[in-house]
Amino acid sequence: MSDNRPVSVVVIDDHPAILAGIEAWYAASARSITVLAAGGSVREAWIEPGSAADVVLLDLQLGQGPPAFGSLRQLVDAGRQVVVYSMRDDEKTALTCLDLGAATYLTKSEGREHLVGATLAAADERPYMPPALAGALGANARGDRPQLSLREEDVLIEWFQSESKELVAQRLGITVRTVNTYLDRVRIKYANVGRPARTKASLVARALQDGLVDVDDL
Structure with missing residues (x-):
């Protein structure tokens, strides 16, 4: 995707105040970002107009249910670019989302500074590393490293x-x-x-x- 091409997003979050804040941050972006659909159900990403969005912004915790790992996996399997946007800031959750194929993992406390950048990177299929995710990765050294040439x-x-x-x-x-x-x-x-x-x-x-x-x- 061109650096100047408009980006479309479907926002999945069940808090109206957060939805309003997200739309305001996108509206202030130097590059055009349009919210095609927004709501508290993952269904918004599967039906028009949300099904045509370049990026899915997914709140991992919808309602009182468990984290929406299954929904994340289904979206990724369908070829969608998903930015997980969550109140959860623990290392295990962030790494699980990356393992499932999320484009990046962003905590809501980082949103104002990093949400636009993370969304544009996902649309362009570029990596984006907000501070909390970088910290989780840095603290999670693995011993089962494959032998690469x-x-x-x-x-x-x-x-x-x-x-x-x-x-x-x-x-x-x-x-x-x-x-x-x-x-x-x-x-x-x-x-x-x-x-x-x-x-x-x-x-x-x-x-x-x-x-x-x-x-x-x-």
Whole structure:
């Protein structure tokens, strides 16, 4: 997506005051962000006009029920870009959402400063690392790190820092097909140690956990 192209969002949150605040922050964005639909049910993301939104902003805790991990998984499986926006600030919840394929995890206390940036990054399929998520990843070093080759690490890190796989191929002097091959190998290796990473955001999380990159590199 172009850096100047308008972005559309469906907002899933059951607090009217929070919905009003989100819409005001989006309206003040330098890049056009339109809320196509908003409401307290995930159904808003599946029906028109919300089904056409570029980004789903999902409150993880709707009503008195359990965290909406199942709804998050269904949206990700359908190819939606989901930003989880939650009152919960514990490490386990944030990492679970990334494992399920969320584009990023944002706490509501970070919203005013980071919500617009996180939404635009999700629309552009770029990683976004707000402070609370960066802290959770930094504190969650893993011992089950797969053995990546130096070339696999190079391709992975270059992809994190590039806008497209085409640009990665150009910078490394390889083809896009070769870039995809290396990234597929990395995903297979992570899956084989029980740490699947289906999305770019998930791979960023794995790389941070394993010390392949620092938050400042992103």
